[in-house]
Amino acid sequence: GNSVTQMEGPVTLSEEAFLTINCTYTATGYPSLFWYVQYPGEGLQLLLKATKADDKGSNKGFEATYRKETTSFHLEKGSVQVSDSAVYFCALSDRDTDKLIFGTGTRLQVFP
C-alpha cells in the first residue's frame, strides 16, 4: 500500500543553520505530495505542496522538490529560526481513496 517514511527526530539545530528533513514515499501512480507543520498546541497547517514530478513547492523559506526517480520529497530551509521549531509531517495523496497518508512526523528544535 501507499506509505510515507520520514527521518526520525528530533532534529536539533542552532539558529541560521541549514535544515534538511528527509521524506520518501511508496505509491502507485503519481500522488500529490505535501508538507504540513504543527506548532505546539495547534493543528496542522499546510506548508507547501507539489502535484507532479520535478515540481518545487516553496513557502516561508522552505522548499521541497518532487523527485520521482528517487521517490523523495525532502524539506529544506537555508537558515532556520527559533520560530520554526515545530513538528513537520510529510504526506501523500492516495489516488484510489483521495485521502492524505501521513508520515510519523519529525520534530525540529531550533536554539538561539
Next chain:
Amino acid sequence: EAGVAQSPRYKIIEKRQSVAFWCNPISGHATLYWYQQILGQGPKLLIQFQNNGVVDDSQLPKDRFSAERLKGVDSTLKIQPAKLEDSAVYLCASSLAGADRGYGYTFGSGTRLTVV
C-alpha cells in the same frame, strides 16, 4: 476565509464515559475528514465524508465510535464508551476538491481528549 472550527479544545473524561466532538468545516468544502493523532504519531484517518455521505470509514472502530454529518455541513464524532487508548488529539479537516487534486486539507485546531 474562516478556518475549520472545532470544539471543545480540551476534554478529560473517565473511561467508559461518552464524549462528542463537533466540527464546522470551511464553507463550500464538500469533503470532511476526522483524524486521530496519538502522541508521537502521524494523524490516522478515521472517517471521510463527501457532502453528507460516508466515503471511507474502514479505520473507524465502529463498536465505540460513530460520526455523522447532517445536511452536509457540520459533523460530530462520538465515542461511547471511551477507553484509555482513545486518549489523542482528534483533528477535523475539510477540502475543496480532495487531496489528490493538490488541494490538501485545511485542519482545525483539534480536540485533545484525555481518558483517565
